[in-house]
Structure formats: structure tokens, C-alpha cells
Amino acid sequence: MKLKNKESRIIFICWLAYTAAYIGRLNFSASNVAIIEALGATKPDAGLVSSFFFFAYGAGQLVNGILSKRYNAKYMIFGALIVSAVLNLLMPFCPDMSVMKYIWLFNGMAQSVLWSTLIKTLSDFVSDKRLPSAILAMSTTVAIGTLLSYGISAFFVRFGIWQAVFYAASVILLISAFVWLFLFGPSEKKIPEAEKVKTDKIKMNRTIIFALILTAIAGIANGFIKDGITTWVPSVLYEEFNLSQSFSILLTLFLPMVSTLGATIAKKTHERIQSHATMNMIFYAVSAILCAGVLLSLKIKSLPAIMICFIGVACGMAMINNVITSMFALDYRKSLNAGFAAGLLNTFCYVGSTTTTYTLGAVSQAKGWNAVFIIMLIVCIAAAVICSAGLITERKQNKS
Numbered sequence: 001m002k003l004k005n006k007e008s009r010i011i012f013i014c015w016l017a018y019t020a021a022y023i024g025r026l027n028f029s030a031s032n033v034a035i036i037e038a039l040g041a042t043k044p045d046a047g048l049v050s051s052f053f054f055f056a057y058g059a060g061q062l063v064n065g066i067l068s069k070r071y072n073a074k075y076m077i078f079g080a081l082i083v084s085a086v087l088n089l090l091m092p093f094c095p096d097m098s099v100m101k102y103i104w105l106f107n108g109m110a111q112s113v114l115w116s117t118l119i120k121t122l123s124d125f126v127s128d129k130r131l132p133s134a135i136l137a138m139s140t141t142v143a144i145g146t147l148l149s150y151g152i153s154a155f156f157v158r159f160g161i162w163q164a165v166f167y168a169a170s171v172i173l174l175i176s177a178f179v180w181l182f183l184f185g186p187s188e189k190k191i192p193e194a195e196k197v198k199t200d201k202i203k204m205n206r207t208i209i210f211a212l213i214l215t216a217i218a219g220i221a222n223g224f225i226k227d228g229i230t231t232w233v234p235s236v237l238y239e240e241f242n243l244s245q246s247f248s249i250l251l252t253l254f255l256p257m258v259s260t261l262g263a264t265i266a267k268k269t270h271e272r273i274q275s276h277a278t279m280n281m282i283f284y285a286v287s288a289i290l291c292a293g294v295l296l297s298l299k300i301k302s303l304p305a306i307m308i309c310f311i312g313v314a315c316g317m318a319m320i321n322n323v324i325t326s327m328f329a330l331d332y333r334k335s336l337n338a339g340f341a342a343g344l345l346n347t348f349c350y351v352g353s354t355t356t357t358y359t360l361g362a363v364s365q366a367k368g369w370n371a372v373f374i375i376m377l378i379v380c381i382a383a384a385v386i387c388s389a390g391l392i393t394e395r396k397q398n399k400s
Helices: 002-039 043-070 073-093 097-111 114-125 128-158 163-184 206-240 245-252 254-272 276-300 303-331 338-367 369-399
Strands: none
Touching: 002 043, 002 073, 002 097, 002 114, 002 128, 002 163, 002 206, 002 245, 043 097, 043 114, 043 206, 043 338, 073 097, 073 114, 073 163, 114 128, 114 303, 114 338, 128 163, 128 245, 128 254, 128 303, 206 245, 206 254, 206 276, 206 303, 206 338, 206 369, 245 254, 254 276, 254 303, 276 303, 276 369, 303 338, 338 369
């Protein structure tokens, strides 16, 4: 019972830390409609701020994924949350986006410590029996963090005080940091070796390496679509459907609300389909159809139709992200260090994220939103084809 309580506590604080981190990273994207207007900036300017974050976060994931097994998780996570809180506090004092992008770059560096270290913590402190529950819990952090971030932003933008979005995130990050510190407990008391799979030594063959490469490529597409949708949906609603800034952000809340179901759907799907490549191929194919639905909805100017399509794409990307950054890393923990795999794959997801915010902002400025969603449609189709190639690799791995 004591061991079970310790595991539950670890799962909870890992969940809390990463949910808080999402609030402290997506608040800029959630509020960018208001910030663009307040500062007299352009969409490419705003996209560049997010791209700076994603670049630092993605590059940091690679480094931290390799080094995570050497970290004292208790103090590394605490420090990362504190630094992110301070940087969020500085954002409202920036005179323009040329300064904001550097603050957000450092925020990306600080937060890049989190994911791989948290996954490694779960691998160390949670038994195999409870890892599926841990995966499910961590997979909800993206959706719930997005929901809270956009909800807070909608509230403060409604009253014309976008600056308060960053103050609120700073407070949440600070509270989460101290909850993490006090509930973590003694750093050295890991789960007994008999109750977990040892993952410190990395053993890879060519089949696993190829599977990792294909999953990483799928991750680039996931980051591109996921953060493209998250960043620019409020702007689409504001510009194409003449909604207010706060109402555009409020409607965007439906994306993470439904995306929370994505974790459950992905878990249930994984019980029936063990193949990561098959799941990703199906989810990308469905997302491609929904991107086509977005294009049709823009043409006929149907707000309900486009919201259904946006929600569907967001849910699909949440499921794919769960498969790539959680399921793959922990399912292959017998052959790969879980922290290394999680950090590496998250790096590639953020390669897509780094590309999408500036690129799609510039495309929408020059060519309009139709061009943006044609690009997303093509990316989804290409990703589905790449995932289909992974089926061959997985069959070889299963035989061996």
C-alpha cells in the first residue's frame, strides 16, 4: 500500500508539472490575436516568437533526453518550473515582439528539461503494472494544459488585459514547483529493480533504429499540425468569421476539451492495435479528411462545420502525440532508455512546431488561410504514407 501511494504521488506531480508548463508556454499563442493588435505587430512577427520557443525547446529536448539519467529529477524539475515562472513574469514588460522572442527562447530552454526528465522519473519510480495509468495521465497534460491556457487567455483578453495571462501562468508555475518539491520525497528511493524493467543501458538493433527514425519523422508532422492548429485557430475565427478576439479564443477551448478524450481513445486503440505505426497511419488519414473539411468549411463560411473539423484534427494530433512521445518510449523501454527516447522524439515533434508558427503565419499573410490548410492536408497525407512504411519494420521486430 505504501509503494502504491508513492507511485500515485509521483504520477500526480509529474502530471501537475507538465500541465503547468503547458499553461506557461501556450499563453502567448492563446493571446496572440490581442497581442498582435496591441503592439501593432504582424502574424509572422507573432509566429517568430513561438518559433523561438519551439526551437529552444526542441534542441533542449535532444540534450536533456541524453542527460536525463544523470539528473536529480527533484531539483531539476523544480528549477525549470521556477525559471519558466520568472520568464513569464517578464513578458508583459517587453515593448515589442523583438524582445519577446528572446524571453520566449529562454522559456523554451528552461522547459526543455521537463518531458524527458519526467518520463525517466516515471520509469524509475513507477512499476510496470502502473505504467499504463501513468501514460494515460501524462497524455492528458497537453489537452488540459491547452484548455486552461486558452480559458485563462479568453477571460483576460475579454477585459482587455492580455498582460494578466502571463502573470497568472507565473503564479501557477510557482505553485506547481513547490508542490513538486514537497511531494517528491527522498530522491534516492526508486522502485525496486524486481518491479520495473531496467532501462539504463541502451540496446538497439537496426530494426529498432529504423522504427525510431520513422516515428521521429511522424513526430515532425505531428508538431507541425498540432501547434499550427493551436496557434492559428483564433486568428482564423477572428478574420474569416468576424468574431471578437475573446470569443475566438473561447471557441478554441473546444479543441482541448474534446482532445482530452484523445488520450482515452489512444489507450483503448492500443489495447486492440499494438502497432504504433498502424495507429498513427489511421489517425493521420482521418486528420487529412478533416483538413479537407476545413477547406470546404472556409468556402461555404460554415462556423459549426469548421469547428467540428478543427476539433477532430486537434483530437487526432493529441492521439498521435501520445503514441509518439509516451507509448513508444515506454513500450520500447526494454531496448531504449525511456528518458532518451521520450526526449529524442519530442525533439522531432518540436522541429515541426518550430517550422509551423512562422511559416503558416507568413503563408496566411501572403496567400490566405486556404493555402495554410492545403499545406496541412498535404502534410497529413505524407505522414500517413510514412507511417505505413513503419508497418514492415514493426513486423520484423515482432518476429525477432
